[in-house]
Amino acid sequence: MTESSKTHVILLSCGSFNPITKGHIHMFEKARDYLHKTGRFIVIGGIVSPVHDSYGKPGLVSSRHRLAMCQLAVQSSDWIRVDPWECYQDTWQTTCSVLEHHRDLMKRVTGCILSNVNTPSSTPVIGQPQNQNQSLYQNHSNMKHKPTAVKVWGKLSESFSRMCCVRPQMDHFPFVDENANLGTTMRYEEIELRILLLCGSDLLESFCIPGLWKDSDMEVIVGDFGIVVVPRDGADTEKIMNHSSILRKFKDNIVIVKDDMNHPMSIVSSTKSRLALQHGDGHVVDYLSQPVIDYILQSQLYINASG
């Protein structure tokens, strides 16, 4: 990268968002601030991509609710948006396929993004078209699609489920134009645009568990795309990096966001939020934004203990 050209970045975060917390938003904001401070990046967008219902994690509320809550949480943000693509597919998608989907879409609309970005909208995401009817989301119990490791390691980060990544066919673009790119970086008339996976240190840790991720998938996620990690819960990211050969190999593609480890947001989690809701714990207002809390109460979500 030359001094005069910064990389334009879109941060993509995959997860259950069950529910989306203030910690998730904090993660986005911290990542953007940090990337800007390095002087090498311009973050032009953030995408929250909730996982498909068929992921089947106990206690996972319907995607309709999770999308609505995500939209409420980002409605005042002028750069973070919610993408329902994963939820609208037939089945849950691997992290690889989500990254590749967004890259392929960005390839086609980069010009529009870079030339016609609007002021924030409060347009509800669930007004977006669905490929199929709602009934598809009800097949929660289809356990045979879930990798064995998920059942065993249920308590660990939700991202572990992505391990059985089968790489989808790359679409072939028959023409080359000024918006085209044949790799994972998009170029629009000399503007470089990358999609980076934004995650917490728990995902990074999951890379080190032997057999949990396919090496080829990790190579795509870390090697082809790149990750931005916001440490949480006092994680030692240096130690984590040292434990995985793939992480070491692609360490140039991994940005660890240096943040105040004592920041109250670093201990927020969806699990804590659900527990607080179940127990009527007032601390929930520290974890979730008010519109999200209101929605949860109105829709009577997370009343019963689960997961």
Added chain:
Amino acid sequence: MPNHKVTEVVLLACGSFNPITNMHLRMFELARDHLHDTGQYNVVKGIISPVGDAYKKKGLIEASHRLEMARLATANSDWITVDDWESLQPEWLETAKVVRHHYEELHAEDHNKDDVDTVKHGKKRRIDENHSESSRHQKRKDGPQLMLLCGADVLESFAVPNLWKQEDIAEIVGFYGLVCITRSGSDPYKFIQQSDDLWTHHKNIHVVHEWITNEISATHVRRALRRGHSVRYLVPENVIDYIREQRLYSAESERKNSDIVLAPLQRYTRASSSS
């Protein structure tokens, strides 16, 4: 006997036009042929609206040159014109605003006395939709319909959540109209079908397939010029002469704005006010 009313249409193309190429001009011709073939439209005018310098795109040369090249390129055309309003604005403008402006220009003579607030013009009209006096349908009878001429990527970008304001999409597709030039390999019909908003107005979205493989890109033209290569037959003759006389498109001009953030993205680089 059915009343076959032919609607007059004006096509508006926004873009850098840095420089204008034969591809840009072909787009207009293709769009006009397509609309004429439907038997419902008569394209009376085409407008090229180059973006202002405030856009701050790397390698974007001065608007005055881009305007002049576009004028030279369309000198022989009896229907395509160049408009400098957008380029004269001090700040960069969203596409929707440019479309709105041109619509109002076209209907300047037909303005009702109460349509003073031009920014909310489109919104006001939607509110008054059921009111027969100022109905959209009646408005269009008095003047030509303005359609945005663009590539299929604009259509697809409508499906990207929160990239456009819903009301802008509704306005552009519902009230104005879109002519999308697409190449083989992309499937714009799928996007239209999958979107309730777009499907409602699908009669206003005209998809035109480009049957000549046309890969002329302004970026490649600039690169060829920097290297002293010929761009003959990619760009009109008189534009080539102008580029040569004015010594446009050097390595230096390509570096212009290279340290500056693109105007629409500048707000993203302001410090965030997170907790």
